[in-house]
Amino acid sequence: MNPQITYKPSEEVDFVIVGSGAAGGVLAKELSTAGFKVVVLEQGRWIDPSDFSHDEITITNEFQLTNNPRQQPQAFRRTPQDKAQKQFAVIYGRLVGGGSVHFTGNFWRFHEIDFVERSRRGTIAGTGFADWPLTYADLEPYYTKVEWEIGISGLAGASPFDPPRSKPYPLPPMPVKSSGVLFERAAWKLGLHPFPAPLAILSQPYRGRAGCIHCGRCEAFGCEVGAKTSSLASVIPVAQQTGRCEIRTESYVHRVEINQQGRATGVAYFDAHRQPQFQKARAVIVSANGAETARLMLLSRSPSFPQGLANSSGMVGKHLMINGYTEVFATFDEPLNEFKSVTDTRVLHDFYEMDPKLGFYGGGGIDARFGYPPIGFALGALPPDAPRWGKAYKNWLASYSRTMLLASHATSLPLETNSISLDPELKDAWGLPAMCVTYKDHPDDLNTVRYLRDRSIEILQAAKAPKVWAAPVQEQSIAVHLLGTCRMGNDPKTSVINSDHRAHDVPNLFLCDGSSFVTSGRGQPTMTIQALAFRAADRIAAAARRGEV
Numbered sequence: 167m168n169p170q171i172t173y174k175p176s177e178e179v180d181f182v183i184v185g186s187g188a189a190g191g192v193l194a195k196e197l198s199t200a201g202f203k204v205v206v207l208e209q210g211r212w213i214d215p216s217d218f219s220h221d222e223i224t225i226t227n228e229f230q231l232t233n234n235p236r237q238q239p240q241a242f243r244r245t246p247q248d249k250a251q252k253q254f255a256v257i258y259g260r261l262v263g264g265g266s267v268h269f270t271g272n273f274w275r276f277h278e279i280d281f282v283e284r285s286r287r288g289t290i291a292g293t294g295f296a297d298w299p300l301t302y303a304d305l306e307p308y309y310t311k312v313e314w315e316i317g318i319s320g321l322a323g324a325s326p327f328d329p330p331r332s333k334p335y336p337l338p339p340m341p342v343k344s345s346g347v348l349f350e351r352a353a354w355k356l357g358l359h360p361f362p363a364p365l366a367i368l369s370q371p372y373r374g375r376a377g378c379i380h381c382g383r384c385e386a387f388g389c390e391v392g393a394k395t396s397s398l399a400s401v402i403p404v405a406q407q408t409g410r411c412e413i414r415t416e417s418y419v420h421r422v423e424i425n426q427q428g429r430a431t432g433v434a435y436f437d438a439h440r441q442p443q444f445q446k447a448r449a450v451i452v453s454a455n456g457a458e459t460a461r462l463m464l465l466s467r468s469p470s471f472p473q474g475l476a477n478s479s480g481m482v483g484k485h486l487m488i489n490g491y492t493e494v495f496a497t498f499d500e501p502l503n504e505f506k507s508v509t510d511t512r513v514l515h516d517f518y519e520m521d522p523k524l525g526f527y528g529g530g531g532i533d534a535r536f537g538y539p540p541i542g543f544a545l546g547a548l549p550p551d552a553p554r555w556g557k558a559y560k561n562w563l564a565s566y567s568r569t570m571l572l573a574s575h576a577t578s579l580p581l582e583t584n585s586i587s588l589d590p591e592l593k594d595a596w597g598l599p600a601m602c603v604t605y606k607d608h609p610d611d612l613n614t615v616r617y618l619r620d621r622s623i624e625i626l627q628a629a630k631a632p633k634v635w636a637a638p639v640q641e642q643s644i645a646v647h648l649l650g651t652c653r654m655g656n657d658p659k660t661s662v663i664n665s666d667h668r669a670h671d672v673p674n675l676f677l678c679d680g681s682s683f684v685t686s687g688r689g690q691p692t693m694t695i696q697a698l699a700f701r702a703a704d705r706i707a708a709a710a711r712r713g714e715v
């Protein structure tokens with residue numbers, strides 16, 4: 167770990183931040199560089215980038231970077247009427263840097279439509295479809311700030327569907343891969359508009375960090391040279407260098423305390439030895455992600471907040487959105503060697519806003535990639551007619567270097583019944599109520615994914631792939647994009663926080679991460695999570711200077 171200041175838990179710091187992920191890291195950097203004393207409590211460990219492993223088993227089966235269901239089990243059900251079963255349903259990064267360490271690095275801005283879709287499209291029966299209390303124009307300076315502060319590679323103006331921007335990307339796009347070339351040529355034939363994928367991966371050295379070494383382990387892995395712009399590699403070192411920010415690891419927060427005046431006084435947590443501790447703070451910021459932030463609010467219930475902290479609206483945990491996703495595979499006769507370099511290099515947004523005449527709501531993007539490591543490929547990415555045993559199976563495995571896929575990323579509608587709640591029976595290794603995930607895709611979400619799957623098949627056929635096959639479109643039961651469970655809004659009756667991320671019910675409590683989302687966007691939410699965090703930090707710092715925190 168980098169050298170840093172340490173505070174006593176009994177010392178009242180200006181801000182305690184729960185979680186050091188995509189949002190928490192940005193807030194820590196911004197508030198500490200603005201002169202405030204900050205403690206970040208992170209339940210996971212500090213893993214030095216040089217210790218990141220390329221070992222697939224360590225990553226996927228031993229949970230080196232992610233939440234471990236053996237310690238923190240989860241329950242899952244489709245609807246509130248069902249009995250939940252113990253099931254691993256939510257995956258997130260559980261280490262310093264959170265999900266920004268192991269994510270794939272696709273970094274799309276939201277478009278203007280994403281913030282005002284309810285006004286443009288009208289209501290969608292049975293959903294909580296709503297406008298955001300801010301617009302793309304409000305967030306644009308912060309999207310630019312993210313790109314330049316942490317280092318994003320891309321080509322401004324390359325997509326005719328891009329929203330307006332005030333500055334180009336600081337770094338050129340990554341070199342195109344075989345999948346990108348095949349996708350691009352086929353998409354052009356069909357009159358579509360592929361463009362270089364904007365990535366949170368440095369295509370060249372930037373601000374003292376190394377550029378990408380094309381090792382081929384981005385998706386689900388950590389970057390040992392720090393070229394992936396995780397909070398660990400980008401903003402957290404800057405926060406520590408201020409001498410005002412402590413990142414306290416293996417600190418599992420289980421309660422935000424409130425005094426009789428209804429103000430937050432700090433947070434209770436278990437330290438690395440599972441001993442109870444309490445960190446005092448003038449204000450509390452929760453950036454624990456779209457699942458754990460809601461769970462922490464529910465765990466913090468008290469006589470003044472019997473349904474959970476900051477939950478007078480009853481909206482905490484509700485409207486969980488996870489983005490639709492599907493894959494269409496193709497095997498070619500020649501080697502593509504897709505296991506090298508970044509996961510994907512070309513994307514298209516021609517279907518970002520789908521025609522309402524299709525009869526359902528939705529939109530999304532398609533990228534060309536092959537993110538599967540070898541074991542994942544052998545177990546999960548073969549066509550349905552491929553042999554599963556013996557020499558014939560072995561022959562099929564040789565197609566690893568000749569396979570690619572088109573991945574579709576799509577909207578998911580906010581349904582009140584899709585939620586994070588506390589399971590009444592299941593407990594984690596600390597004796598706390600486990601998270602219960604309730605999730606059922608809206609029919610429009612499934613129709614959107616089917617539509618994008620069909621377009622992907624057409625593109626791969628236009629690429630003259632000898633073999634094309636699609637994963638079945640089915641109800642999702644694993645979530646990696648965790649959005650919307652403490653939504654922002656102007657009305658305290660229908661939302662949890664205001665547009666400055668301040669809880670409507672508690673004046674010195676702020677929630678800022680994927681949970682703040684009102685609608686889902688089209689996949690790749692982290693760019694917007696970090697733009698919101700930069701904006702929130704500005705608003706919170708200004709309010710603190712005015713004595714309004």
Ligand SMILES: Cc1cc2nc3c(=O)[nH]c(=O)nc-3n(C[C@H](O)[C@H](O)[C@H](O)COP(=O)(O)OP(=O)(O)OC[C@H]3O[C@@H](n4cnc5c(N)ncnc54)[C@H](O)[C@@H]3O)c2cc1C
Binds near residue numbers: 208259266
């Ligand atoms: C395999 C994979 C690939 C992905 N690829 C992409 C991609 O290409 N593009 C994209 O936009 N998104 C991607 N994502 C999603 C991305 O990782 C998340 O959107 C992003 O990290 C969420 O940011 P956040 O700040 O909301 O939370 P996180 O980054 O999850 O940070 C939350 C932090 O809080 C900590 N925490 C939680 N609870 C507590 C507690 N009680 N006490 C203390 N600490 C706590 C966690 O350990 C974590 O470090 C991917 C996700 C996965 C799993």
